[in-house]
Amino acid sequence: MNLILLASGEVDSAQTVRLSGDRARHLRDVLRVTPGQPVRIGIIDGPFGIGTVRTVGHDFVDLACTFDDGVPLRPPVDLVLAVPRPKVLRRLWAQLAAMGVGRVMLTNAARVERNYFDTHWLSSMTYEPLLIEGLQQARDTRLPVVSIHRQFRPLIEDELGTATPETLRITAHPGVGGPLGDQVRERAPQRVLLAIGPEGGWNEFEMSLLAANGFLTASMGPRTLRTDTACVAALAAVHAGLGR
């Protein structure tokens, strides 16, 4: 935890918060805070701030909070991701939040197995704590907005809206197109909408639907990667291409 994240409702009108559970344990047992010590805090989808330790109890820590004026910008990358198998999805949540994504649109695709949608790793109760863990690791307050789409075509044709020049739409596909990071760098967009297919790849229909809706194709090199590794590698390339 490089940042302690708070829900906006946790801070009372006197700008103090009583932490319990994991966050209190982290402050007490890992950071070994003492009264008067400042710690980095943030409000989920709100500003960063400083919490000054007031009291360290057996199972709680009280902080007096001050917050910055501004709210950090949402990361300039959104992700359309074919639902991976549950074990891979579980590993992915914290890493997506840590790498920085604005929206995560999980979608069906021909090579997504139907039972992948049944996993509890697609329930917000389960993934939200993992997203927050990733934000606390990477020091960000902006929680990725997650949506689940059981039909690929309406997502790509309607729900994404009209392609705009400010947003580069791009999909990674083995061995096709120039390197992902280079393509982002050359076009210098304000945002990137990145589509990552299932481990078996998008099928022909999906590739042509993506192309018809403004998605370019980029290469991720000669190696076939597991979805979680591929997502981290692709997000690294996109952020590097955006010069961040």
Add this chain to the structure above:
Amino acid sequence: MNLILLASGEVDSAQTVRLSGDRARHLRDVLRVTPGQPVRIGIIDGPFGIGTVRTVGHDFVDLACTFDDGVPLRPPVDLVLAVPRPKVLRRLWAQLAAMGVGRVMLTNAARVERNYFDTHWLSSMTYEPLLIEGLQQARDTRLPVVSIHRQFRPLIEDELGTATPETLRITAHPGVGGPLGDQVRERAPQRVLLAIGPEGGWNEFEMSLLAANGFLTASMGPRTLRTDTACVAALAAVHAGLGR
């Protein structure tokens, strides 16, 4: 499994191999192979080839093998990595092999906890199957060479050998130096020796020892990443910088 890897001793003088266990199950239950069907194979640290299915038994599959003449090159990136905590190390092995590294030198550092060296994830019996899993995912035969160094200074001063112009030595450090991928691209080295520190970072002594031994410093952007995420992101940036 996008490739079935064999140990050289498994193939008999008639160029046939009897597979059992995971590889046989994968061929029979996932790929549903039938006699006469070709499958991609490779010898660990040897050539790629084709295995033609001869017999599919209840708990074995027999293949007749032919192999290419050449052996693929070792990936042009070597890694000096401060030993991460066991849970992270476990997740890392397959991903390192999948991303492509020639050597992995695991090292002590001031911010590595002493008990991290006690984990069974540092025993080759435990990590080798994970490395092979990563190679089978990424379709490579070159097994990363792993070594474990309990002392940082002799590793950097003596065991790495003399810095050569062909190899770019570089370490990622938050917020210092130009972006990692750009620095690799600009210098166009034949190989890269990448050093990744512990989650708390290298300390001042370690940073100056690295600098004195030819390591440049690169930035990985403003976000603090968990070691496994950082390794994948850094290897993606280096491979992209090498134009692969």
